[in-house]
Amino acid sequence: MWLDISLTIILLLIMLILPPVLDGIERKIRAKIHSRIGPPSIMQTWYDIRKLFAKELVVTDTGYIMFFIAITLFSMTILALFLLPTGFMNIFSRDNISLLLFSIFILAIQLIWMLLSVAPSNPYSTIGVFREALLGMVNELFFMLGLFALLVYVNGLSFTHLISTSYSITYVLILLLLASYAYVSSGRIPFDIAEAEPELASGILIEFSGPLLGMVLYSNLVKRAILYGFVANLIILPLLGELNLLLKILLFFISLLIIWIIYSVTSIIFARTRVDLAPKTLFFFYLLVTILITITWLLRV
Amino acid sequence: MKDNHLKKSIWVFHLNTGSCNGCDIEILDALTPYFDVERFGIKLVASPRHADVVLLTGPITVKTLPMVINALKAVPRPRYVLAIGACAVGGGIWYDTYSVIGGVKEFKKILEEHGVEIDKIVYVPGCPARPEAIIYGVALLLGLVKEKVSKEVVIIGEGSHH
Ligand code: SF4
Numbered sequence: 402m403w404l405d406i407s408l409t410i411i412l413l414l415i416m417l418i419l420p421p422v423l424d425g426i427e428r429k430i431r432a433k434i435h436s437r438i439g440p441p442s443i444m445q446t447w448y449d450i451r452k453l454f455a456k457e458l459v460v461t462d463t464g465y466i467m468f469f470i471a472i473t474l475f476s477m478t479i480l481a482l483f484l485l486p487t488g489f490m491n492i493f494s495r496d497n498i499s500l501l502l503f504s505i506f507i508l509a510i511q512l513i514w515m516l517l518s519v520a521p522s523n524p525y526s527t528i529g530v531f532r533e534a535l536l537g538m539v540n541e542l543f544f545m546l547g548l549f550a551l552l553v554y555v556n557g558l559s560f561t562h563l564i565s566t567s568y569s570i571t572y573v574l575i576l577l578l579l580a581s582y583a584y585v586s587s588g589r590i591p592f593d594i595a596e597a598e599p600e601l602a603s604g605i606l607i608e609f610s611g612p613l614l615g616m617v618l619y620s621n622l623v624k625r626a627i628l629y630g631f632v633a634n635l636i637i638l639p640l641l642g643e644l645n646l647l648l649k650i651l652l653f654f655i656s657l658l659i660i661w662i663i664y665s666v667t668s669i670i671f672a673r674t675r676v677d678l679a680p681k682t683l684f685f686f687y688l689l690v691t692i693l694i695t696i697t698w699l700l701r702v
Numbered sequence: 703m704k705d706n707h708l709k710k711s712i713w714v715f716h717l718n719t720g721s722c723n724g725c726d727i728e729i730l731d732a733l734t735p736y737f738d739v740e741r742f743g744i745k746l747v748a749s750p751r752h753a754d755v756v757l758l759t760g761p762i763t764v765k766t767l768p769m770v771i772n773a774l775k776a777v778p779r780p781r782y783v784l785a786i787g788a789c790a791v792g793g794g795i796w797y798d799t800y801s802v803i804g805g806v807k808e809f810k811k812i813l814e815e816h817g818v819e820i821d822k823i824v825y826v827p828g829c830p831a832r833p834e835a836i837i838y839g840v841a842l843l844l845g846l847v848k849e850k851v852s853k854e855v856v857i858i859g860e861g862s863h864h
Contacts, residue, residue, distance in 0.1 A: 428740070437738035441710075445743060448710040452754070455707045457778035459751055610751035611778045 409491035412650065416482055416630070420622035421446035423658065427665040434669055446622070453615030461608050467520045471609075471617050474513045478620045478627065481506035485630050486560050486638070488653030489646060494560045501558040503631070504548050510624055511537060511586060517617065518605030529605045532676055536592060539680045540585050543687035547578035550694055551635075563638040571697040576635050578690045583628035584664055585683060588621075591674035592683070629660045708754055708780065709844050711743045715753035715777070719770050720802070721760030724830035725787035729757055732833035739837060742846075750776040755840060761789040761802040762809055771816050780821040784839050788829040 425443035432439020460467060484503040486494040493499065515537065518530035554575060555562040566572065585592045609617055633656040641649050674682070718726055733739060733746050747753055750773045762770055774781065785806055788794035796802045803809060806823065813820060826839035841847045 432738070432740060435735045437735045438741045439738070440740050440743060445711070448707075448743060449713075449745075452707045452711040456754075456780070459776060459778045606752075607749045608751060610776075614752060 405492055408489060409493070412487045412489060412491060413483065415654075416485070416487060416626065417479075417623070419654075419657075420626040421450060421619065423626065423661045424622055426658070427661065430662060430665060431669055434666070450615045450619055453618070454612045456611040458611040458613060460610070460613070461521050461523070463520055463522055467517070467609070468613060470513060470517045470520050471613055471620075474510065474517060475616055475620045477506060477510050477513060478623045481510060481627050482623060484560075485627055486634055486653075487630070488637070488641070488649035488651070490561060496559060498558040499560045500552065500555075500562070503560070504544075507586075507627070507631075508541060508544070511541060514605070521608030523608045526605045526607050529607075533605065536585070536680050536683065539684045539687065540582060543578060543691065544582045544586075546691055547575055547582060547694075550575050550698075551579065560634065560638070563634065564641065566639040568639060569697075570702045571694060572639075574690055574694045574697060576632075578687065578694065579635060580632045581686070581690075583632050584667070587625045587628050587664070589664060589668035589671075591671045592679055593673075625661075626657070629664065630657055633657045633660055709846060711745075712755055712840060712844065713745050713747045713753050714755045714757050714784075714840070715747055715750045715773075716757045717750075717759070717770065717773055719758060719760035719766045719790070720763035721787060721789055725759040725789070728830045728833050729759065729786065729836060732836045737833055737837060739840075742837070742841070744837075744840060750774070751778065753777050754780070755782045755784055755843060757784050757786055757836070758790050759786045761793045761796045763801050764803060765801070767803060767812070771813065771818060774813065774818050774820070775816070779819070781819075782843050783820050783823045784826060784836070784843060785823060786826045786831045786836055786839070788827055791825045791827050794829065 422443055424446040425440065428445060429439045429443055458464075481503060483491075483493045484496075484499050484506065494503075496502070515530050515534060518526050518533065550571075552558060554572060555566045606614060606617060630653075633653055637652055637656050641652065644652070716726070716729055731737070739745075750756065754777075756774060756777060758770075760766070774783075785791050789796065791806065793802055793804060797804065803812065806825075810820070822843060824839050824843040826835050828835055831839075838847065842849060
């Protein structure tokens with residue numbers, strides 16, 4: 402019991418510290434691909450956040466609303482993080498409905514992001530959020546479908562049910578759908594259309610400053626870690642079986658790192674797409690995968 | 703405020719106040735992978751609210767002045783300004799024309815009237831300023847390198863031209 406609680410706390414702390422470090426690694430890798438040196442160390446993103454927290458807060462008239470929503474976003478993100486297994490089923494992810502709850506949190510976080518973007522009443526961020534909403538309509542719809550398929554497939558609402566799941570073509574397709582969802586909703590190129598044009602370059606965050614910006618940026622990185630951690634869990638949990646606990650945890654973090662790197666390299670390879678094209682392409686891609694899932698499901702392969 | 707936190711992470715915002723675009727192109731050059739300013743933790747941001755340092759080019763024309771003041775107001779303190787190019791440093795060839803406000807000295811006065819404090823200004827002369835000079839200017843601003851010139855000011859008689 403005590404071991405469980407202390408392990409849960411330690412892993413949570415690691416998951417809180419890790420996201421900006423992973424971002425630092427990503428920046429280093431991106432620099433390597435561009436043949437440059439890149440940031441001085443992988444801690445650069447942490448330095449950025451620390452600096453933002455030391456700066457003054459300049460806000461618009463709607464500052465207090467922004468602050469309130471940012472706090473909600475932050476706490477929601479942390480709550481979702483609590484539910485995420487890290488190779489080890491912590492005391493929260495063992496819950497009967499942890500997977501369902503986790504998904505609700507993820508959807509809520511996306512929604513709060515949009516609220517956050519309309520809060521400053523800046524036309525640029527409002528344009529940004531409309532684009533994001535358009536993409537979100539496609540993305541979230543298929544996330545729910547994919548999630549439904551997953552819940553039916555694993556026959557339960559908890560992360561623990563993933564352990565006893567076995568791989569099949571259907572499962573791989575569901576995994577593909579959810580992995581694509583994670584990619585799109587982490588706002589990577591070409592799906593960063595909220596920020597696609599120079600004048601919108603800071604996208605929805607244009608009016609945020611100082612500690613508020615720091616908090617929002619940090620929440621965004623944690624959200625990324627959560628989404629990628631979710632994909633990592635989907636991949637490794639059915640495979641782990643009766644492995645040693647420490648080995649399981651290690652495997653989780655390694656796969657999280659690999660997924661993060663794969664996603665970042667993919668986003669470097671892609672070019673920016675047109676605002677109207679991104680949701681369309683995504684829709685057809687998701688539709689195809691969903692149809693394939695249905696077919697393989699009916700064929701029971 | 704802890705200045706040393708700024709030494710490791712410097713976010714810059716590019717503000718053109720009516721320059722001929724010569725200096726702006728040099729700034730863009732300084733931000734390319736060739737010079738790789740990310741090495742020093744420098745990052746270009748698109749909103750003054752995210753910025754630590756404002757890269758100011760141009761002689762600050764009368765038309766751009768209100769926008770310049772607004773943009774500087776939006777920068778959270780500590781706010782630093784890097785005046786890039788002869789124009790920004792002292793008005794350059796336009797320093798006494800009708801459409802500019804008359805160099806940084808006047809500009810500082812106007813900012814004071816509006817209650818906008820600038821924590822530090824560093825001047826990077828040149829027409830246009832070289833990318834190396836711009837990077838050096840940022841380093842100087844944050845005290846990463848030592849100042850090499852003394853702070854003596856020589857004022858040439860009013861009305862005299864170059
Ligand atoms: S200093 Fe020279 S290059 Fe720079 S804006 Fe002025 S005239 Fe143009």
